[in-house]
Amino acid sequence: MRVCAAPPFAGDHALSCDAHWQPHDLLRLHRLRQSDGEPVWLHGSFERAPYAVVRRALAADGFVAIGLRGRERSQRYGTWAHRDDIETAVPPEALARRSPLAERNALPAFAALAALQGDTAGALAEFVWGPTGSAGFELATQAPAVTFSSDLDLLIRAPEKLSHGAAIQLLNHLQAIAQRAGIRVDAQLETPAGGVALAEWAADKARVMARHARGPQLVADPWAPAHGDA
Incomplete structure (x- = not known):
């Protein structure tokens, strides 16, 4: 904020x-x-x-x-x-299958979301996920919030550890959809340690930033048992 x-x-x-x-x-x-x-x-x-x-x-x-x-x-x-x-x-996952008003469908963020919704066998199929940010807000409220240049923000529930290989596969899938839509798709993993950027976890860094209610922290493993609610 x-x-x-x-x-x-x-x-x-x-x-x-x-x-x-x-x-x-x-x-x-x-x-x-x-x-x-x-x-x-x-x-x-x-x-x-x-x-x-x-x-x-x-x-x-x-x-x-x-x-x-x-x-x-x-x-x-x-x-x-x-x-x-x-x-x-x-919650974001309640918006995963919603559509915007018909006249808003052509906006790139909603075009990318529609591609994800139609890809029922894709890399997101095994996850609970949903749109956040401006797209999520507009889908929930029907109040215009998305612009032509808006990114598509996603939250992906990840209560169990995601391997780096699986993270790379998921990131590549989202980037391909983003490229076709001409925008960025910014995905965040919701882990026991807090919110972790999918791109950071896929990069196989020694530590990643986990955003938690108690403040951001660098962690080696966001799924380590010591981490509590985010």
Whole structure:
């Protein structure tokens, strides 16, 4: 998030991740409570599409860390939602088979997604996955968010270790689809250590960056038993 609100709870509260919601879930909210210093675009955007994305940050009991988006790429705001204000949650995998409005089908990000949806025997077939970012937001809300230059962001659930060979095969498959669509497909593996870029894991680096609610960390094995919930 480019800007973040002060937490609505005391700093000495015990902080944790609420297992009801996972990073990249889209939450439909009954309301958005005001906070000091919030940007002027925030409530107008929320009225058009009352959704927020779960972000990787710890929160006190009864709260969840969220991010909101405006119409512009620079309009991003991090804050916290009260649990009582959450109406429904939409995980990325619930959007994997959705389609945009007909007039939006030709956008490159949605063309790439359609290619993945039609490839039922491809490299993604054995995974639970779904779109995130602007494509996921638009599919969940029907509010325009994808542009002609938008990447297609994907979340791939990887609770069990993915070999480097399998990661390379998956990356090559996604890159081929991205090349045909003329965009980038940016895939993130959701591992026990947190979110890991597929491209980093496929590169067989000694350590990779795992993005966790407690902060990013370099790890040799994102599936090592010591790693907890992301």
